[in-house]
Amino acid sequence: xxxxxxxxxxxxxxxxxxxxxxxxxxxxxxxxxxxxxxxxxxxxxxxxxxxxxxxxxxxxxxxxxxxxxxxxxxxxxxxxxxxxxxxxxxxxxxxxxxxxxxxxxxxxxxx
Amino acid sequence: xxxxxxxxxxxxxxxxxxxxxxxxxxxxxxxxxxxxxxxxxxxxxxxxxxxxxxxxxxxxxxxxxxxxxxxxxxxxxxxxxxxxxxxxxxxxxxxxxxxxxxxxxxxxxxxx
Numbered sequence: 001x002x003x004x005x006x007x008x009x010x011x012x013x014x015x016x017x018x019x020x021x022x023x024x025x026x027x028x029x030x031x032x033x034x035x036x037x038x039x040x041x042x043x044x045x046x047x048x049x050x051x052x053x054x055x056x057x058x059x060x061x062x063x064x065x066x067x068x069x070x071x072x073x074x075x076x077x078x079x080x081x082x083x084x085x086x087x088x089x090x091x092x093x094x095x096x097x098x099x100x101x102x103x104x105x106x107x108x109x110x111x
Numbered sequence: 112x113x114x115x116x117x118x119x120x121x122x123x124x125x126x127x128x129x130x131x132x133x134x135x136x137x138x139x140x141x142x143x144x145x146x147x148x149x150x151x152x153x154x155x156x157x158x159x160x161x162x163x164x165x166x167x168x169x170x171x172x173x174x175x176x177x178x179x180x181x182x183x184x185x186x187x188x189x190x191x192x193x194x195x196x197x198x199x200x201x202x203x204x205x206x207x208x209x210x211x212x213x214x215x216x217x218x219x220x221x222x223x
Contacts, residue, residue: 043202043214044154087154098144099212103153
């Protein structure tokens with residue numbers, strides 16, 4: 001079983017739609033969780049951290065369910081500029097240990 | 112700050128040649144990570160350093176791959192001899208303790 005699993009997509013949605021991505025992780029001892037965004041032919045960049053209580057940043061909402069080892073990202077009112085690959089990322093330990101990346105979910109927002 | 116700087120941006124080489132990828136982390140960051148990204152396997156960790164010391168190189172595919180970090184401001188990833196299956200985008204990232212990663216722009220390697 002892969003450490004971090006995501007639906008690869010692509011998700012093709014019209015502008016203004018709400019879209020949700022899901023991710024599962026295998027290591028129950030994982031400590032911290034993130035969503036990264038990667039544009040085509042660019043490097044990954046941090047979108048937001050994911051906290052147990054859930055957190056929101058504008059149109060983006062992230063949720064964590066430790067019992068189910070499940071992470072989600074909700075994007076409301078999709079914009080064309082949201083088109084990218086969204087990577088689910090897990091840190092299995094504290095401190096400066098490596099992040100484990102999912103393979104990503106590709107989103108295309110269509111006019 | 113200029114961010115994490117990788118060179119070259121693109122490299123095309125013939126099978127059997129030596130390839131050296133370079134990375135300059137952000138000043139003050141004490142951890143450095145080398146990742147490889149392919150369509151099939153996504154982002155895979157190759158090796159990482161804390162305070163210039165290699166901590167885990169279990170992700171290095173085989174003996175053809177080696178990495179060094181002679182000082183806090185420079186790291187190299189070397190492939191010798193290169194093979195077509197090494198073709199990928201190689202990313203370097205740096206971070207402070209407990210901080211987020213900053214990735215470089217990557218090196219797109221093509222081995223023909």
